[in-house]
Amino acid sequence: MQAPVLVLNQNARRETGRRAQLTNIAAAKAVSDIIRTTLGPRAMLKMILDAMGNIVLTNDGNAILREIDVSHPAAKSMIELSRTQDEEVGDGTTSVTVLAGEILTICEAFLQRNIHPTVIVSALFKALDDAVVFAEEMSVAVDVNDDSQVLQLIRSCIGTKYVTRHDNLIVDIAFKAVKTVRVDVDGRPIMDIKNFAKVEKIPGGELIDSQVLDGVMFNKDVTSAKMRRRIENPRIMLLDCPLEFRKAESQTNVEITDETNWKRLLEIEEEYVAGLCKKLLEHKPDLVITEKGASDLALHILGRKGVSVIRRLRKTDNNRAAKACGATVVSRIEELKKSDVGTGAGLFEVRKIGDEYYTFITGCKEPKACTILLRGGSRDVLMEVERNLDDAMAVTRNIFVNSKMVPGGGSIEMAVAHRLHTKSKTITGVSQYPYRAVAEALEVIPRTLIENCGGNVIRVLTALRAKHSETESEESKFWGIDGMKGVSTDMRTLGVWEPLVVKTQTMKTAVEAAAMLLRIDDIVSGLSKKKNNDAGYQASNDDE
Structure with missing residues (x-):
C-alpha cells in the first residue's frame, strides 16, 4: 500500500x-x-x-x-x-x-x-x-521573568494536542529545556533547540517518567567490560580524531624483504598508539569520548590506567556533550590543553534500559545543552508526544524572543x-x-473551531460577530470560541493565549x-515530453 x-x-x-x-x-x-x-x-x-x-x-x-x-x-x-x-x-x-x-x-x-x-x-x-x-x-505584553505567565501561555498553546491530559508535564519539560539551552548574545536571547535539546525516545514505562536531564545521554556503552561504568565528577576529554594508527593512502606501497622489517613496522604502529595514549594520560582524564575509532592497544593502555572510553559517537552528540560539561572537542591530540578537559559534569554512568545500554553525563553545573528523555507505552505514542513537545518548545522560544501575546480561540x-470590515468601507x-x-x-478559524466541537455554527458565530461590533466596549476583543463547548466566551477567563x-x-x-x-x-509540464523523447531515443537504438 x-x-x-x-x-x-x-x-x-x-x-x-x-x-x-x-x-x-x-x-x-x-x-x-x-x-x-x-x-x-x-x-x-x-x-x-x-x-x-x-x-x-x-x-x-x-x-x-x-x-x-x-x-x-x-x-x-x-x-x-x-x-x-x-x-x-x-x-x-x-x-x-x-x-x-x-x-x-x-x-x-x-x-x-x-x-x-x-x-x-x-x-x-x-x-x-x-x-x-x-x-x-x-x-x-507578558513578563518573561514571571514563570507562571510563561507556563500558562505554553499550556494554552498545546491545549489542542494529544498530550493535553499531561499538559503540566510537557509544559514543564519544554520550559526547562529551552531555559537550559538559552544563550544571551549582545542582550538578545538565542535558543538553538534543534541542535542542543535532543529528544531520546525509549519505549516502556509511563509518560510521567519523562524528564529533562541536566546533561546529555546517548545510546552507547564503554568499549570494554572491565572499564568503569560509573564515575563521579569525571574529567571528560572529547576527541574528533582516531586513537589508532593512521593507515597510508591507497597509492602507498610498502615493500618488505625481511621478517625483521615486518616486526619493525608493527612496532612503529604500537609506538605511535602508545605515544597518543601517553599524551592523553598527561591530562589525567577519567572518560575519553571520540567520534572515530580506537585500536585494541589504545583501549588496553587506557583501560589499565582506569580510563573509560566511548568510541564512534555522532558529531552532534559530541557537540552536545561539550556544551553540557564544558569540554572542547579536540581534532589533534598534539594540541590538547588543560582547558580542553571538561570538569563540569557531576556523574558519568552507563545504565541498561530494556535491552540497550545508555550513557548518562548528568549533574552538570551550567549545561548549555540537554537531553529530553521520553518514556511511553509504544513508539507511536512517543512519536506523537515528540511532535507535541517540539511545538511546545517552539512556542517557549517565541515567547522569549517576542514577549507579546494575543487572546486565542479565534478572538x-x-x-x-471586524476592523478590516470597518476600514474596507472607506476604500x-x-x-x-x-x-x-x-x-x-479570517472568520474561518472561529467557524472551524465551532464545527469541530459540534456547536451551532450560524448562531454562535453571529453572536460573536455582534459582540465584536460593540464599538463602545474595549473588552469585546477578548471574546472568542471555547473549543471544548463550542460557545463564545472571554478568553481571559478561559486562560487561552497565543504568541x-x-x-x-x-x-x-x-x-x-x-x-x-x-x-x-x-x-x-515537461514530464510527458521527456518520456516521449526517451521513447524515441530507445526506438532509434532498437532500429540500429
Whole structure:
C-alpha cells in the first residue's frame, strides 16, 4: 500500500489563463479541507500509512501534510506552507493552510467577475499590512521573568494536542529545556533547540517518567567490560580524531624483504598508539569520548590506567556533550590543553534500559545543552508526544524572543476581521472587495473551531460577530470560541493565549501564498515530453 495520493488534473499537459487559476484554487482548497478537522482542542485524528508502511496517528497539520503525496504543483506549494510555518515559528501549521485555502476560495468569485489578479493581489497585501498592525495594537505584553505567565501561555498553546491530559508535564519539560539551552548574545536571547535539546525516545514505562536531564545521554556503552561504568565528577576529554594508527593512502606501497622489517613496522604502529595514549594520560582524564575509532592497544593502555572510553559517537552528540560539561572537542591530540578537559559534569554512568545500554553525563553545573528523555507505552505514542513537545518548545522560544501575546480561540481573528470590515468601507473602487475578502477569510478559524466541537455554527458565530461590533466596549476583543463547548466566551477567563509572532506569521504566510497562486496564469509540464523523447531515443537504438 502507498501513502494517500491526491491527484488533480493529472491528464492536463498545459493550463493557461483563467483555467489555471481556478485549478490552482481547487487544488489548494482540497489540501485545506484535508486538515480542516484537525483544528482545535476537539480535533479529529488522521491515520496515515507512510511510504515505509508505518502507521502515523496525529492531528499535527505539518506531520499530516508531510506524508501526503500530491501531484498538482499548487497543492505541493500549499504543503510547503505548513513546513515553512513550522520551521519559522513551530506552531500554527494547520491554521495557515486553512486560512490560505479560505482566502483563495473567496477570491475565486472575483476571478469569475473578471477582476484582474493584480488588483486582487494588491488589495490582499494592503489588507495584510493593516491586519498585522491591528494585531500588534491588540497584543498584551507578558513578563518573561514571571514563570507562571510563561507556563500558562505554553499550556494554552498545546491545549489542542494529544498530550493535553499531561499538559503540566510537557509544559514543564519544554520550559526547562529551552531555559537550559538559552544563550544571551549582545542582550538578545538565542535558543538553538534543534541542535542542543535532543529528544531520546525509549519505549516502556509511563509518560510521567519523562524528564529533562541536566546533561546529555546517548545510546552507547564503554568499549570494554572491565572499564568503569560509573564515575563521579569525571574529567571528560572529547576527541574528533582516531586513537589508532593512521593507515597510508591507497597509492602507498610498502615493500618488505625481511621478517625483521615486518616486526619493525608493527612496532612503529604500537609506538605511535602508545605515544597518543601517553599524551592523553598527561591530562589525567577519567572518560575519553571520540567520534572515530580506537585500536585494541589504545583501549588496553587506557583501560589499565582506569580510563573509560566511548568510541564512534555522532558529531552532534559530541557537540552536545561539550556544551553540557564544558569540554572542547579536540581534532589533534598534539594540541590538547588543560582547558580542553571538561570538569563540569557531576556523574558519568552507563545504565541498561530494556535491552540497550545508555550513557548518562548528568549533574552538570551550567549545561548549555540537554537531553529530553521520553518514556511511553509504544513508539507511536512517543512519536506523537515528540511532535507535541517540539511545538511546545517552539512556542517557549517565541515567547522569549517576542514577549507579546494575543487572546486565542479565534478572538484575535474576529477582532482583526471586524476592523478590516470597518476600514474596507472607506476604500473606493473595486479593490474594496478583495480587501474585505481577508476579513471574511479570517472568520474561518472561529467557524472551524465551532464545527469541530459540534456547536451551532450560524448562531454562535453571529453572536460573536455582534459582540465584536460593540464599538463602545474595549473588552469585546477578548471574546472568542471555547473549543471544548463550542460557545463564545472571554478568553481571559478561559486562560487561552497565543504568541503574537505566531498569529502575524500565520497571516503573512497565508496571504502571501494565496497571492502567489493567484498570479499564476500558466502551468506547463515537461514530464510527458521527456518520456516521449526517451521513447524515441530507445526506438532509434532498437532500429540500429
